[in-house]
Amino acid sequence: MNERAGTPAQESDLIDVDALVAAYYDLKPDVGVPAQRVVFGTSGHRGSSLNTAFNENHIAATTQAIVEYRAGQGITGPLFIGADTHALSAPAYTTALEVLVANGVRVLVDEFDDYVPTPALSHAIIGYNRSHDDQADGIVVTPSHNPPSDGGFKYNPPHGGPADSDATSWIANRANEIIGAGMHNVKMSEPSAVETYDFRGAYVDDLANIIDMDAIKASGIRIGADPLGGASVGYWGAIAERYGLDLTVVNPTVDPTWRFMTLDWDGKIRMDPSSPSAMASVLTHKDAYDLLTGNDADADRHGIVTPDAGLMNPNHFLAVAIDYLYSHRDGWRADAAIGKTLVSSSMIDRVAGFLGRELWEVPVGFKWFVPGLIDGSVAFGGEESAGASFVRFDGSVWTTDKDGILLALLASEILAVTGKTPSQRYAELTEQFGQPAYARIDAVATPEQKAALSKLDGDAITATELAGEPIVAKLSNAPGNGAAIGGVKVVTENAWFAARPSGTEDVYKIYAESFKGADHLHQVQEEARAIVDQAIA
Structure with missing residues (x-):
């Protein structure tokens, strides 16, 4: 916990909005640098323009890739688009419109030029597709709860929810190809001839x-x-x-500076x-x-x-x-x-x-x-x-x-x-x-160890007990749908832990819970770290 966590933001904590927006247009990414590539996480591509991670070329190329993806999938209906209140959302929204309109995509924007929450956009896609044969999809320009310096860009296909990894991988790879080739395949024009939709109503x-x-x-x-x-x-x-x-x-x-906020656990807005x-x-x-x-x-x-x-x-x-x-x-x-x-x-x-x-x-x-x-x-x-x-x-x-x-x-x-x-x-x-105790902690890991954890098979864990209880399950696939969890979950009658590598830091995350109190939870966490470290050593 940062010593200032929970205290009001000060002037020194605030972003320079003008500098942030200027960097969006001025800095050009080099896809040969991993940190400057388009990368879709669980909720789209995110980053700051100041780090050349969220800039005009990223958004233009990603939007062009979405245009090509939806054409390849036979998606011929309108594309709903909305944005949140982050400073980078407005310029990214404009860039996306310029590409969509130039490519002849039928675009629906908010009727009142209002901000559009993610659920309102999902609701709009589902509502349209319920009564039309041509299927709609959408883009939400948001980094969700991320700090004010970040931008975010998310694609929602016709089912209305977050795009799956097949779609996002294709879009990200194509966007990076477009950037690497000098942006020659991107069409852009003034964002005119767009239709409106009352998302809020x-x-x-x-x-x-x-x-x-x-x-x-x-x-x-x-x-x-x-x-x-x-x-x-x-x-x-x-x-x-x-x-x-x-x-x-x-x-x-x-x-857009969020000066009225109190600082989060790490001292960030x-x-x-x-x-x-x-x-x-x-x-x-x-x-x-x-x-x-x-x-x-x-x-x-x-x-x-x-x-x-x-x-x-x-x-x-x-x-x-x-x-x-x-x-x-x-x-x-x-x-x-x-x-x-x-x-x-x-x-x-x-x-x-x-x-x-x-x-x-x-x-x-x-x-x-x-x-x-x-x-x-x-x-x-x-x-x-x-x-x-x-x-x-x-x-x-x-x-x-x-x-x-x-x-x-x-x-x-x-x-x-x-x-x-x-x-x-x-x-x-x-x-x-019963009263569960639940917490998440981080453990240091090298990139090689994180890669090993992401592919770890539950059967590779040799431990038979966790915090004094017999282990009843060692999971590397989710029980509900059999999908890989990108880590491991170990379960006893009254406790469990799950370990997953971080996508952005050299750590892995340990989620743990115990129905036997805080002291038992701490024991679960310590033994979890030892079990995982041994498995990925």
């Missing part, structure tokens, strides 16, 4: 088909919603007006609504509302704050959400599974068992939930990093990307219908199923 009006807005209104609960300077800023006011809620937008300020440090200024308002929520810059993540407990751990809220939804959604399929990533809390496993529902455990990445959300076979999909979505009252698909606005509204529905805050309900779950 379509999304807000449809909320009545997935959240019990009448119950929230009737309860009269006082709701505070903080967009954290992000793309949901115009949505919360529209939701309050449309449904007659006692809802206050706590801080409607949009500032980061719009993470699940971080107590980043949410410190929001938490000062917790006693003024019956429920207080936060979203990140593209509103695909949620933070839930209650007067009795403060900021909830994301794993805790996921468990409560699942417990509530599968008990209050009669229109869902009786066999609809519960989706979780393998590094999410085992409290979810215990709740699923009590509900008599199948648990569908997949690798890290929301893309794995997309097929299940589309056909209703997985009615809820959630990640430990405060990202989730679920299906409508009738079991049909809502979004196939994470929806932080939706999960924040669900917290209000839970309070309105049950009379209990989500944190109060979680306390009841711990009385029923």
Whole structure:
């Protein structure tokens, strides 16, 4: 933890917006330098223009590659495009439009020139494709919760969710080819002749088909919603007006420097609504509302704050959400599974068992939930990093990307219908199923060791016990879909750990949980490090 974590940002912490935007246009990437190549992670290509990692050539080449990819896939419908509030989003958005229009792509932009949250764009794609034969896709210009100096660029194919690795690998490779060849294959022109779409109106009006807005209104609960300077800023006011809620937008300020934020755990400005440090200024308002929520810059993540407990751990809220939804959604399929990533809390496993529902455990990445959300076979999909979505009252698909606005509204529905805050309900779950201790730590690893870990077979682990308990599973593939997890997960009756290499640093991440207390968790973490180090030595 940085010594300034949770304290207000100072002038020295702020970006120089003019310099950042100038670098976007002035610096030209060299794809011979690995750090300057287009690289799609789990949520698109991200980086800073100051490091020549997110610049005009990156976005022009990536957009041209998307044009070629969608043509190769026979995607002939419109492309929805939106952007968040990061300083680099506006120039990248303009660059993308110049390429799309020059290539004759039918483009739909926001009708009111508003910011577009990731879930609103996913919702738009799904809505169009439900009633048209030609299939639409989309681009979201956002680095999500990343610091103000970063830009991000994400492609969502016709299913509406994050593109899979086959698509992103093809797009990234083609973009790097285009940059390496001097950008000669890129078509660009003035961004004219674009159509408009009311992202906000379509999304807000449809909320009545997935959240019990009448119950929230009737309860009269006082709701505070903080967009954290992000793309949901115009949505919360529209939701309050449309449904007659006692809802206050706590801080409607949009500032690309995010000077109003408190610093995250590492001393950086980061719009993470699940971080107590980043949410410190929001938490000062917790006693003024019956429920207080936060979203990140593209509103695909949620933070839930209650007067009795403060900021909830994301794993805790996921468990409560699942417990509530599968008990209050009669229109869902009786066999609809519960989706979780393998590094999410085992409290979810215990709740699923009590509900008599199948648990569908997949690798890290929301893309794995997309097929299940589309056909209703997985009615809820959630990640430990405060990202989730679920299906409508009738079991049909809502979004196939994470929806932080939706999960924040669900917290209000839970309070309105049950009379209990989500944190109060979680306390009841711990009385029923036990109190887990959960944490993530990093361990130093060389690039060679990280590569070995990413390909590690669970059978290569020779240990038979973990923190005094027999090991019952050693996983290198997810139980739900059999996909490689890019690491390993080791499970006992009351504890588990998962180890995965970092994509950006010379460390690997150890996620661990124990239902036997904090001391046992610490023992699990220490033994996990020794087990993994031995396996990848």
